[in-house]
Amino acid sequence: MSVTGCGGAGDEDAATATSGQLTTRAARPSGGDPPAEAYQRGVRAGHRKILLARDVVAVAAGDGRAAWIADGRVVVRAAGAAPRTIARPVPFGADQIAIGADRDxxxxxxxxSSERPGPLRSMPADGSAPPTPVPFAADGRADSAPGLRRGVVSFSRTERVGGRLRHTVRTARLDGRESVRRWDGAADTTVTRTLAVRGGVAFVSSDDGYEYGSSHALRLTGRGGAPVRGLEAVDTGESAPGSFGALQSTPDGTRLIATRWTDDQRSHPWDVTTFRAPDGTLVERHHPADHLEGDWGVDVPDGRIYTDMRHVRVGQISGEGGLVIRLRRAAP
Incomplete structure (x- = not known):
């Protein structure tokens, strides 16, 4: 199966690869919107797999849309539509993204940003306004790992708890001025993903004090102060990194969907698991069709978007790799 591709200056058209591999065709610079052009070209050709970006920094999905950061810009795609690059640059150092709907x-x-302390920033998905600090931002605080579902923001804050610096989990209304702490954090632990679901908050914590590398846990806060529940874990070493991809939920928040991946023996991602919220009961687990192609991905209404380290800009060593969309059915 071939893949229509998107690239930048210096990319060459790739030859058809061997059986079982992807076929890519780079887009020549045109002054237009490269992700949109790559998608439209792939749709016209009837391809089910389309390369949308050569170097993506982060990707997320929610409320029927997907968004990612590539080349210093946010790209947004609604189901069935071509991606649209927002002309406004992202804040310096931004490497985390979430997309969802506000209360309206x-x-x-x-x-x-996971590296530069600062507030979360929000902007309309149509780019009609620049990214601005959220109303509940606290001066001097380091907030990261954002999630958004139906106007509820989840995030991690670096703050002192009992005199010790911790990476906590908080929630707030997108238009609110106060946030509520949902988890007090733990020693040697960072929080890399969050998402508000029915009755609680799902989050991924990474224990950097793990004896043989890192231990990543998917957790769910309980209702009404109940203990935090561990749902899944990924233990990794220096030679085989792994973790969880972007968290997703059903629109009503009663189902949590998590992709778990590892680079060990090219088995990434291991699986996509659905849990029931708020009790965390396992509902279903499967291996997506692209599980040998991408480190992590997100489901969208008309397919799946995932990263693939085989599609990167020549000389590029940062980011998560190329971004591919696999449509559920060939376009007419």
């Missing part, structure tokens, strides 16, 4: 149903993007 307006598609909204959240941006944050």
């Amino acid at each position: 149903g307006t598609p909204t993007v959240l941006l944050a």
Whole structure:
């Protein structure tokens, strides 16, 4: 199966690869919107797999849309439509993204940095306004790992708890001025993903004090102060990194969907698991069709978007790799 591709200056058209591999065709610079052009070209050709970006920094999905950061810009795609690159640059250092709807149903993007302390920033998904700090941002605080579902923001804050610096989990209304702490954090632990679901908050914590590398746990806060529940874990070493991809939920928040991956023996991602919220009961687990192609991905209404390290810009060593969309059915 071939893949129509998207690239930049210096990319060459790739030859058809051997059986079982992807076929890519790079887009020549045209001054237009490369992800949109790559998608439209693939649709016209009837391809089910389309390369949308050569170097993506982060990807997320929510409320029927997907969004990612590539080349210093946010790209947003609604189901069945071509991606649209927002002309406004992302804040310097932004490497985390979430997309969802505000209380009124307006598609909204959240941006944050895992390396540079600062507030979460939000902007309309249509790019009609620049990214601005959220109302509940606290001066001097380091907020990261954003999630957004129906106007509820989840995130991690670096703050002192009992005199010790911790990476906590908090929630707030997108238009609110106060946030509520949902988890007090733990020693040697960072929080890399969050998402508000029915009755609690799902989050991924990474224990950097793990004896043989890192231990990543998918957790779910309980209702009404109940203990935090561990749902899944990924233990990794230096030679075989792994973790969880972007968290997703059903629109009503009663189902949590998590992709778990590892680079060990090219088995990434291991699986996509659905849990029931708020009790965390396992509902279903499967291996997506692209499980040998991408480190992690997100489901969209008309397919799946995932990263693939075989599709990167020549000389590029940062980011998560190329971004591919696999449509559920060939376009007419």
